[in-house]
Amino acid sequence: NAGVMQNPRHLVRRRGQEARLRCSPMKGHSHVYWYRQLPEEGLKFMVYLQKENIIDESGMPKERFSAEFPKEGPSILRIQQVVRGDSAAYFCASSQRQSVFGETQYFGPGTRLLVL
C-alpha cells in the first residue's frame, strides 16, 4: 500500500517563475492537506481540500498561491511568480475521513523548493 506521494522532491526556480507541486494521497484517502515548513521551524497549515472542493484555505497567502484537488489526478499546489521567501519544504498529508477527535494525517516526503 503506497504512502502519500509527492513530486518533485526538489524544485529549483528563479524569481518570477511558477512552481507546481503535486501530491497523490494514500489509496482510499479523500482528504488532502498542505503544510509549509520554513528552515528550523514547525509545519504551518496552508490548505485543506477534498475532491473538487477547498474546505479551509485560512493558511494560504492571499496572493500567488492556489491549490486544487480535481476529481481525477493529484492535488496541485501552485505558486506563481515565486520570491526567495517562498523557499521552504512543502508537505502534503492525507487522511481517510474526518472525526471530532481527529483522523491521523499521513505525510508525504515533501517537496523542497529553492528560489534563486
Place this chain on the structure above:
Amino acid sequence: AQKITQTQPGMFVQEKEAVTLDCTYDTSDQSYGLFWYKQPSSGEMIFLIYQGSYDEQNATEGRYSLNFQKARKSANLVISASQLGDSAMYFCAMRETIQGAQKLVFGQGTRLTINP
C-alpha cells in the same frame, strides 16, 4: 486559537536511556487530538503516536508512549531504550476542530540526539 509549546530546542541522551520530550498545549475545545511526529534528517514526517482527549489511558506504540496529563494540558512523548536511529526532530501537534476546520497545529520541535 490553539497553541502548542515545545520548550526543549535540543536534547542529548545516551543510547539505551529513556527520554521524555515535553509538549504543552492550550485549547478551549473539549474534544481534540494530540499527535507526535518524527522528522529524521532525510526530511520526511513520520507519524508516531496519537492521543484523543477523551482517552482514559495513555497511548502506547512500541517504544513510544504518550504521558497525557489533561488537567496540566501536557502530552509528553516518552521513548524507552533509545537507539541511535531515534536521532531526529520531534514535533508535537494538535488537531484544530473549530467550525469544522481540520488542520494540525505544530510546535517548534525538539531536536533529539542519541549519543553512542
